[in-house]
Each structure stands twice: as structure tokens, then as C-alpha cells.
Amino acid sequence: MTGLHLAQTDNPAMQKEEGKTTTEKRNTTAPNQWVEQYADYFYAYTIARINDEELARDLVQETFLAGLERLDRFEGKSTERTWLTAILRNKIVDVYRQRSSGLNNDNAISNIDEQDDFFNADDGHWKETHYPKEFARTPDDQLLAKEFHIVLRRCMNKLPSLWIAVFTMKHMDELATENICKELKVTAANFWVIVHRTKLNLRACLQKNWT
Amino acid sequence: MNDLNKIIYNCRKATFLIEKKQLSRLTVREQLELRVHIAGCSICRTFQRQSILINGQVRNIFQSRMPDSTLPEAFKKDLQERINKELEK
Known part of the structure; x- marks a missing residue:
């Protein structure tokens, strides 16, 4: 043909x-x-x-x-x-896969626990300093959305590459969780931990920087 | 009841379930736990609203054509010439 x-x-x-x-x-x-x-x-x-x-x-x-x-x-x-x-x-x-393989990957997963400072260790309450507060604005028109995207990108770039890979693959092509786990070699349990941590960090970063 | 008590006061677990709910399906038990927690926790309600907003915006980024990111014309010209050369081989 x-x-x-x-x-x-x-x-x-x-x-x-x-x-x-x-x-x-x-x-x-x-x-x-x-x-x-x-x-x-x-x-x-x-x-x-x-x-x-x-x-x-x-x-x-x-x-x-x-x-x-x-x-x-x-x-x-x-x-x-x-x-x-x-x-x-x-x-x-x-x-x-390259960016998040080997050492980086191990670090990204072990960092999860170390950085776990959003909540009290004993009861799982939000720490007061980490209470989600309302965003200063909502991205409700095109111009604001564009600004929002720029800040969002900057916030994403601060995260470990494995987290970004998981987050992006899930959202960009809405791939099945199993496929992502297989391609990036993470367990299902770690997948959900990463999704959770990523959002906690992104949200906090947006609150701080989208003003 | 003890278990339910735990989630009622556990924002870490609640925010975890908020994330899971958006990408997957919660079990009946998880749904109940989350509903009970959210009903009584305004902080996690704020988190949930913002989390949904972020996911929506992320999807917009990936789906938008982003017309502002285009390749330099010179790069494109070279690339097509290279392809044409390969084709002639």
C-alpha cells in the first residue's frame, strides 16, 4: 500500500x-x-x-x-x-520514563512521607498553617485562565518528575491507571499516593502564587 | 462507628478520597465516609472545590491547541527538506 x-x-x-x-x-x-x-x-x-x-x-x-x-x-x-x-x-x-527512572523514582516515592507536613501526624487534621484558603481570583475568563495556566505550569515544574509524569498521563490522555502504573513502574498504591500529594502541592502552590 | 469517627476527623484521608473520586470510582463505604466528612468540614469543602477547578484547568491546557506555541519557519523548512531528502533515498 x-x-x-x-x-x-x-x-x-x-x-x-x-x-x-x-x-x-x-x-x-x-x-x-x-x-x-x-x-x-x-x-x-x-x-x-x-x-x-x-x-x-x-x-x-x-x-x-x-x-x-x-x-x-x-x-x-x-x-x-x-x-x-x-x-x-x-x-x-x-x-x-527516563526522567522518573532509577534514583529519581526512589527519591520521589520516599519523599512522599518526609514531606508529609500538610496534616498532623496523629489525627490527620489539616495543620493550621496549611488550611486551604480561597484563591484570590477564579480563572473565569480567557485572560485569567491564561494567567492561571502559567502559574499552574510553574507549580508543576517544582514537583518531582515522576509525579508530573503520573499527573500528566492521567489527565492528558485519560489513560487507564493500570497502563500508567505499568509504563512508569509504580504500584497502584503509590499511584494514588502520588496523585494525592501532587494535588496537595499544586493547590498550595496556586494559592500562594496566583494572586 | 469507630472507623467512621476516624474519617470524620481525618482530612488526610478525606482529601485522598476527593482525589480518587475524580479519577476513579469510590467504594460504597468510601463514598459514605467522604460524604460524612465533607458535610462537616468546610476546609475540605474548599479543597474539593479547588481540586475540581484545577483538574478542569489542567484538562483545558492539554486540550487547547495553544496557538501561541508554533515552530520557527526556518526549522520547519529544514525539517521538510530533510524529510524530502530521505524520501529520495
Whole structure:
């Protein structure tokens, strides 16, 4: 199927023609249009999940190159975009895995207990200094939401990478908990502890910084 | 009753359940515990409201197209040229 396409790109005239008829039906690929069609979308997709412009650029590039290498395995069952997005997503998860593996991972989990200062150890009450208070504002229009997102991002960046990985994977693609645990090698119990700690910290950080 | 008493006064457990509830399903017992706690604890009610707000905003971030983050044109041009070169191989 894709062999056909590769044959076409050998012929400049046909390549041009295919460029015009990229929009699918039979789910073909047109790598000569990839950058124009997907690069900005993939870049934004990656930036939202990995807050690192240089790395995001690399991942977009790697995704296209990996796609080229696997062109012969594109069966047209999904759209080209879905297929490439899956490649990109796997690369993003790889980054999460690297960032949170080994030592970092151990630290992130053992830190959970050490940092447990939101509540009294004996009865589980909020410590008075950590009482959640109302946010100074609510992000109820677009402009405020944008500001809120900036602060939220900054707060997320302060957390251990394993926590961010868990949090992001759960919220970004609404992945099943079991899959996240498997991909990041955390137990189900630790998964929920991390979710809890992440939110406690994010909320506190927002209260303090979104003013 | 003792167990229920514990959760009534345990904000750590209550906030844990608030998080779990948003991403998964609570057991009947957990639902009851949380409801009882929330009814009597205004601090955790504030936490819950804010936690839901944060989750909603996080989802907005991930779903938004973020048109302000686009790649430099020069980078895109180089990248497409590289792809085209690979195609010619």
C-alpha cells in the first residue's frame, strides 16, 4: 500500500498531484506535506506535555523521521495524523520514563512521607498553617485562565518528575491507571499516593502564587 | 462507628478520597465516609472545590491547541527538506 506511495514520490509530477489530494478517505500518507500539516500541532501537543521547547522540537523531528522509517508499516487503518500522533506519544512517554527512572523514582516515592507536613501526624487534621484558603481570583475568563495556566505550569515544574509524569498521563490522555502504573513502574498504591500529594502541592502552590 | 469517627476527623484521608473520586470510582463505604466528612468540614469543602477547578484547568491546557506555541519557519523548512531528502533515498 505504501509502496505505491513511495513509487509516486520518485516521480515529481505525481508527487505534486498527490500533494493536492492529501485529504484522505483511504488514509494514505504524504510525507512531503507532513511539516506543513502537522508540525505546529505536534509541537503544541508536545509543549503541553513536556514543558521544554528544545526537547519538544527534537521530538517532533524524531517523530517524522521515525514515521518515514516505518512508512511500509502504515496500513491505512488509522489516519496518518493518528498514526503519527501515536509515535509522538510513545516518545513523550519515553521521556517521562527516563526522567522518573532509577534514583529519581526512589527519591520521589520516599519523599512522599518526609514531606508529609500538610496534616498532623496523629489525627490527620489539616495543620493550621496549611488550611486551604480561597484563591484570590477564579480563572473565569480567557485572560485569567491564561494567567492561571502559567502559574499552574510553574507549580508543576517544582514537583518531582515522576509525579508530573503520573499527573500528566492521567489527565492528558485519560489513560487507564493500570497502563500508567505499568509504563512508569509504580504500584497502584503509590499511584494514588502520588496523585494525592501532587494535588496537595499544586493547590498550595496556586494559592500562594496566583494572586 | 469507630472507623467512621476516624474519617470524620481525618482530612488526610478525606482529601485522598476527593482525589480518587475524580479519577476513579469510590467504594460504597468510601463514598459514605467522604460524604460524612465533607458535610462537616468546610476546609475540605474548599479543597474539593479547588481540586475540581484545577483538574478542569489542567484538562483545558492539554486540550487547547495553544496557538501561541508554533515552530520557527526556518526549522520547519529544514525539517521538510530533510524529510524530502530521505524520501529520495
